[in-house]
Amino acid sequence: MNLKTVTELIGADVLCVSERLEEVEVEYAYAADLMSDVLAFARPMSLLLTGLTNVQIIRTAQMLDIPAVVFVRGKRPQEEVVTLARQVKMPLLFAKKSMYETCGLLYKAGVLPCEIPERGGDVC
Amino acid sequence: MTDPYVTEFTVEGEDFLAAGEASNSIKETLKMLGVPSSICRRAAVITYEAEMNLVIHARGGTLRAEITHERIELTARDEGPGIADVNLAMREGYSTAPDHVREMGFGAGMGLPNIKRNADVLHIDSVLGKGTVLRAVIHFDGEGSAGGAKGRDRS
Numbered sequence: 001m002n003l004k005t006v007t008e009l010i011g012a013d014v015l016c017v018s019e020r021l022e023e024v025e026v027e028y029a030y031a032a033d034l035m036s037d038v039l040a041f042a043r044p045m046s047l048l049l050t051g052l053t054n055v056q057i058i059r060t061a062q063m064l065d066i067p068a069v070v071f072v073r074g075k076r077p078q079e080e081v082v083t084l085a086r087q088v089k090m091p092l093l094f095a096k097k098s099m100y101e102t103c104g105l106l107y108k109a110g111v112l113p114c115e116i117p118e119r120g121g122d123v124c
Numbered sequence: 125m126t127d128p129y130v131t132e133f134t135v136e137g138e139d140f141l142a143a144g145e146a147s148n149s150i151k152e153t154l155k156m157l158g159v160p161s162s163i164c165r166r167a168a169v170i171t172y173e174a175e176m177n178l179v180i181h182a183r184g185g186t187l188r189a190e191i192t193h194e195r196i197e198l199t200a201r202d203e204g205p206g207i208a209d210v211n212l213a214m215r216e217g218y219s220t221a222p223d224h225v226r227e228m229g230f231g232a233g234m235g236l237p238n239i240k241r242n243a244d245v246l247h248i249d250s251v252l253g254k255g256t257v258l259r260a261v262i263h264f265d266g267e268g269s270a271g272g273a274k275g276r277d278r279s
Contacts, residue, residue, distance in 0.1 A: 036234030059144030
């Protein structure tokens with residue numbers, strides 16, 4: 001599904017890099033407000049949905065080759081976040097719906113979840 | 125055998141705006157050198173979590189990547205407060221991060237476990253009051269996949 005379809009589906013505004021909406025395709029999505037969870041479980045090339053609005057969201061997405069971010073529940077990111085996203089050509093979407101509803105709409109439309117591996121307690 | 129390719133960055137403590145720049149530069153270098161993207165991502169998760177630790181806990185430090193044909197060696201070095209109990213710090217969910225860091229989405233006690241999951245070899249030498257040296261190695265011929273998707277666990 002390309003980002004243009006995502007935008008229409010969840011009723012999002014586009015905050016930047018709108019010229020890439022048709023070009024960027026996402027098959028999977030991951031939603032979290034914990035960046036270390038994203039770093040642990042998000043698949044590369046999946047769409048990231050979050051309620052956090054600081055610049056580390058873009059950095060985290062960059063590390064994992066996540067092509068775009070959706071900010072949910074009507075929280076606008078800080079200006080430096082949009083500036084950095086423009087620099088790295090990462091489209092940012094802004095949705096007024098809750099995380100749950102936004103995810104639900106995407107799931108219903110066939111966007112796949114990232115698999116959480118089985119965890120055997122402590123890693124050490 | 126050619127010399128290893130080495131790149132090193134200084135990371136400032138408490139600079140949350142710049143945090144991640146060094147890791148991104150290292151990732152770009154790896155891509156430029158033709159390292160497979162799955163290994164680039166594993167290295168990026170290691171350096172980024174380590175860089176955030178330097179920013180959050182250690183008043184800054186250095187982040188270094190040494191790349192040869194066989195492996196990537198990533199080293200985070202600081203003169204911060206040190207880690208009182210490394211085994212405890214390795215446990216998922218354990219964190220000493222302050223609230224303002226948690227509000228940014230970090231400090232959930234996943235940093236070192238994430239590093240371990242993505243490294244083939246991990247050594248942490250820490251002395252209280254002196255600092256910490258974290259050294260992680262990724263072998264190019266290792267069988268693993270990116271981001272702990274297979275639940276990598278090597279002690």
